[in-house]
Amino acid sequence: MGNETETRERLLEVAKQEFLELGYEKASMRKICKKAGVTTGALYFFFKDKNDLFAALVKEVADEIKMIIVHHTQKEQTIYEDAKTTPQAIIADGIEQGRDFVTYMYANKDAFMLLLTKANGSSYENFYDELVDLMEKNTLQFLDHITLEYGKENEIKPYTMHWLAHLETSSFAQLLTHGLTLEEALIQAEVIAKYLTGGWLEILKK
Amino acid sequence: MGNETETRERLLEVAKQEFLELGYEKASMRKICKKAGVTTGALYFFFKDKNDLFAALVKEVADEIKMIIVHHTQKEQTIYEDAKTTPQAIIADGIEQGRDFVTYMYANKDAFMLLLTKANGSSYENFYDELVDLMEKNTLQFLDHITLEYGKENEIKPYTMHWLAHLETSSFAQLLTHGLTLEEALIQAEVIAKYLTGGWLEILKK
Amino acid sequence: MGNETETRERLLEVAKQEFLELGYEKASMRKICKKAGVTTGALYFFFKDKNDLFAALVKEVADEIKMIIVHHTQKEQTIYEDAKTTPQAIIADGIEQGRDFVTYMYANKDAFMLLLTKANGSSYENFYDELVDLMEKNTLQFLDHITLEYGKENEIKPYTMHWLAHLETSSFAQLLTHGLTLEEALIQAEVIAKYLTGGWLEILKK
Amino acid sequence: MGNETETRERLLEVAKQEFLELGYEKASMRKICKKAGVTTGALYFFFKDKNDLFAALVKEVADEIKMIIVHHTQKEQTIYEDAKTTPQAIIADGIEQGRDFVTYMYANKDAFMLLLTKANGSSYENFYDELVDLMEKNTLQFLDHITLEYGKENEIKPYTMHWLAHLETSSFAQLLTHGLTLEEALIQAEVIAKYLTGGWLEILKK
DNA sequence: GATGAATGAGGGTTCATTCAT
């Protein structure tokens, strides 16, 4: 009947709708089966449990975005190490990172919606926090660099760093969860960059 | 047996622990009864349903913090209207509001934890969003004032306002949810105020 | 506060509404108490249990209507025994009985509604059947008389008698349960009498 | 284990006994499971809820009897329209209908018992009334015919028609609920026909 | 690849009633 892996795809599609609509916990495996026109046995042939089903919708994207952030952190590291780097270059790079992040997010809209707002109860319920942690390393690097340049009169506490990472992460995440289009989001990303830069300058002032 | 209304208190205490540990949805009425050494009937004598039990832990605080914000917004309105008001006065007031908010939050730590992170599924699941909305009105008022003074070359979009309200609200909320002590939080609140002010200045620049 | 027996009256009134609306089984003692502004303890001071509460609304009427029927049966007995009784007299008496029944029913509308349609689960759930049984005795007497006069060529089976008692009883009961006014009901009672008489004549025919 | 769909049958059988004994509302799903030697989950695999279980015992019969009545009404319509139809033919047809009804009822005894006396609380609680309504249409048709033939000196009120439909329906229904055998019931059906015809003649008299 | 019957613990909630005060 040409079913082959078609069943799997159908299950994934239906599951995505259910998870998006109800969230991980309230979504029902039985209802997913029913809507996909498939028996529970079939579902459990393809996916070992509820979490595995959710992961199948989300894993690839979750892994890749983390890699993207890590890569960016590494790349920034080299920029900082370059003696000839100007402040403008750093800012420009930050803006570019924002654009990349937003673009990737929007290219994988559904997966990000699941990860950011519908994963409660699943093994991805801490995805957002993990993102923040990665962002934090990014920011810490920046701070170290700044401190070298400007001296350490202004002590920035660890918590502050964590909070700023939150600020940045959630600012980007909200673009998607609040329903902006990609075009709107890219424009807004610039505003975010501007605002956060202004904030930094203020707290770094002596 | 010295029970009197002691049972109700015991139920509330146990329920608070359960909700804090598991969240509204995963908390079990039966488990709460068992831990409180009480039959289900007793619980349902005091509280009409699960949501009512949750509300009993949270309603007062939820109502009051909203009033506090509203009152502050009104007070700020009068400050803006005063011709002799200086920018310093406005900033000082913002800082004071932050202190008030944080202090009240910490004085009602458990209730705020429930409201901010454990209310999903209950009638308070939108509490955080409501807070943001109130904050937004606050910020909008500020923007109107600024626009009058500095002209309107820089158009701030509605979404930006909403985002900033989020930024501020979550910044305060996280102080609690991340486990800072009151002393740490109050210090951090100043950092937040500084940072957010810097951000504002940046995006208001021509 | 002048409460005295006022509480009892209030409970009875509220209970009547509840039973009428929901029926005996679905009515809730707690809700009755709440609506009456009284605690359960108070209710159980006046009425020993749910059935007792229902009975208090209904007993008097239930007893009296039975007596009325019995009395009528006895009175009819004497009519039959009277050698000078004409068939017209018998029919006239039957019509009068109908009128009495209907009038009494309407004078105690609520109680009859409870007894006829809302008593399921209570000790009065067989009230209607008891009424039928009493009616049946009435009808049997009539049959005996008829048989003496006209001979016994037409055998009327016991079940037929029971059925006819049902017919008559339900015909009257429905006047009330279908919402006719007293005036309409009295008119309709004549139609019933006519119809039932016609039926009798038909099955008594040789 | 030879279970196959045997479980479903066993559940239906047990449920039928429970419903017959206790009625829809007082019957307990748990008890039905226990008696059938099955877990609640199994029951809910076959039937979506209590009402669905009841319906499975009753739906087919409920639908068919209504169709039978409707069909008969249509057939009677053609009889009336036939110029050569004699009053005897009409009466004969009425009697035949009675026989058909009773025969079908007894062929589905349990289902009818459930529908007529045990359905309270289920979606079939108005089944009897629906039957009466169908019967009423039947009777109205008859009245229209009669009126054409005999003139309209005797006004029969709408309520009277409704009442007569009740009379007829309950007369048939009681044959079953009062425990008559099929043979007894068929004989009694003739008595009913006779009686009701006599009643009609009486109220149609000028 | 897929079926579908079955598990069994658990969910929140309602109930009539009791009894010490």
Added chain:
DNA sequence: AATGAATGAACCCTCATTCAT
């Protein structure tokens, strides 16, 4: 005459998952 806290069994139903076929 009345309070109101407390009982505890029972209610219908949902869940993710398993496994013989």
